[in-house]
Amino acid sequence: MTKEFLVLTAPPGAGVLRDDLVHQIADIVGDADAPRVLGAAEAVEFGLTKSDANLQKNVRAHLHDAPVDVNFVPAAERxxxxxxxxxxxxxxxxxxxxxxxxxxxxxxxxxxxxxxxxxxxxxxxxxxxxxxxxxxxxxxxxxxxxxxxxxxxxxxxxxxxxxxxxxxxxxxxxxxxxxxxxxxxxxxxxxxxxxxxxxxxxxxxxxxxxxxxxxxxxxxxxxxxxxxxxxxxxxxxxxxxxxxxxxxxxxxxxxxxxxxxxxxxxxxxxxxxxxxxxxxxxxxxxxxxxxxxxxx
The missing domain is CATH 3.40.50.1000 (HAD superfamily/HAD-like)
Structure with a gap:
């Protein structure tokens, strides 16, 4: 059961969240639902069954200075x-x-x-x-x-x-x-x-x-x-x-x-x-x- 969502968002029209980058993040996330594209190249989410204190750090480290916002959103009352x-x-x-x-x-x-x-x-x-x-x-x-x-x-x-x-x-x-x-x-x-x-x-x-x-x-x-x-x-x-x-x-x-x-x-x-x-x-x-x- 999904407990929270990892949501990545980028500037509209910038083409930042390309398929290859999304697949790289999916590998880091590991045990999660398949990524759901919310907006082409600008927003994607991963459903997580458990919280991982290190995951946000690892995702941010991989993104480095890419203009992507990283947020973890509880599934309840979303x-x-x-x-x-x-x-x-x-x-x-x-x-x-x-x-x-x-x-x-x-x-x-x-x-x-x-x-x-x-x-x-x-x-x-x-x-x-x-x-x-x-x-x-x-x-x-x-x-x-x-x-x-x-x-x-x-x-x-x-x-x-x-x-x-x-x-x-x-x-x-x-x-x-x-x-x-x-x-x-x-x-x-x-x-x-x-x-x-x-x-x-x-x-x-x-x-x-x-x-x-x-x-x-x-x-x-x-x-x-x-x-x-x-x-x-x-x-x-x-x-x-x-x-x-x-x-x-x-x-x-x-x-x-x-x-x-x-x-x-x-x-x-x-x-x-x-x-x-x-x-x-x-x-x-x-x-x-x-x-x-x-x-x-």
């Missing part, structure tokens, strides 16, 4: 009932405050603070207040222009959401970013719910404040648990994804917490990681094949 996703640098490619800082000419100071906060070197809440204060006086019109011209979806995001929505998975967006952007992204991708921070605004300009209480480091996990309770789900039925230190508590609490293109400390702490693939890798981890994907 397909999740609730997605809880971070927004910035996860569902979208940008950090919105950093983009606004470019508009306001304070990017040099802002970007460093953002990077340090996401690595966990600075406390999230005071770092957020400091960055927002730098934007005092920025016209709200600049937010509209930024969204229209510089905010882009992370590759795979639209397919991830369309496929999960098709499978009646509840999808929630939870962000330390701001309502102006989160509301638009949630509507664009058909998230069922979202929760985020709010910018202080006066006379159609940012007043330099964040509306309290701030959705900070521990809040995402709390929100996830609240959504689980409302939906009658257990945390084991949750797929969570994020990239920053303020996502860690959420990733650790979820049944499948995926560090996506994450800061090194976050990736090191997470049980599941996707560094090379796009967001469709989250579908592969749950056992969906490319033929199951719904394109938005």
């Amino acid at each position: 397909r999740k009932k609730l997605l809880v996703a971070d927004m910035e640098s996860t569902i979208i490619e940008q950090e919105c405050l950093d983009e606004l800082a470019v508009e306001f000419g304070v990017q040099d100071k802002m970007v460093d603070i953002t990077a340090r906060a996401m690595r966990g070197e600075l406390d999230f809440e005071p770092a957020l207040r400091e960055r927002v204060a730098m934007l005092t006086g920025l016209p709200v019109a600049a937010l509209h222009a930024l969204y229209d011209t510089r905010i882009s979806l992370m590759p795979g995001a639209a397919t991830l959401l369309a496929t999960l929505n098709d499978r009646a998975t509840t999808c929630g967006l939870v962000s330390g970013g701001f309502r102006f952007f989160a509301e638009k992204i949630a509507a664009r991708l058909n998230f069922d719910r979202f929760q985020c921070n709010d910018l202080g605004i006066a006379d159609d300009r940012l007043d330099g404040s964040v509306v309290e209480p701030i959705l900070g480091r521990t809040a995402k996990a709390d929100i996830m648990h609240g959504w689980c309770e409302a939906l009658g789900l257990a945390p084991t039925q949750v797929l969570a994804v994020g990239d920053g230190s303020n996502d860690l508590a959420m990733l650790e609490a979820a049944g499948m917490g995926v560090a996506f293109r994450a800061k090194p400390a976050v990736a090191a702490a997470a049980r599941f990681t996707v560094t090379h693939g796009d967001l469709t890798a989250l579908l592969y981890l749950q056992g969906y094949a490319q033929s199951d994907f719904v394109e938005a």
Whole structure:
């Protein structure tokens, strides 16, 4: 009986997981089901009847520096009932405050603070207040222009959401970013719910404040648990994804917490990681094949 799955995922279109490489990995895995190709040359899984502490090390050693993500996924409750996703640098490619800082000419100071906060070197809440204060006086019109011209979806995001929505998975967006952007992204991708921070605004300009209480480091996990309770789900039925230190508590609490293109400390702490693939890798981890994907 299959106990867990070894799932290998690679960047779409790169042709990394060739047949010869898959056969080499099959030899290393040994006592396993025949490999199941989930996506041609980009995703494959092996069903394992027992856990082997050395297997991941051996597979990684064989892959060496190939752009392949290696994850071991329990067979039980593999397909999740609730997605809880971070927004910035996860569902979208940008950090919105950093983009606004470019508009306001304070990017040099802002970007460093953002990077340090996401690595966990600075406390999230005071770092957020400091960055927002730098934007005092920025016209709200600049937010509209930024969204229209510089905010882009992370590759795979639209397919991830369309496929999960098709499978009646509840999808929630939870962000330390701001309502102006989160509301638009949630509507664009058909998230069922979202929760985020709010910018202080006066006379159609940012007043330099964040509306309290701030959705900070521990809040995402709390929100996830609240959504689980409302939906009658257990945390084991949750797929969570994020990239920053303020996502860690959420990733650790979820049944499948995926560090996506994450800061090194976050990736090191997470049980599941996707560094090379796009967001469709989250579908592969749950056992969906490319033929199951719904394109938005």
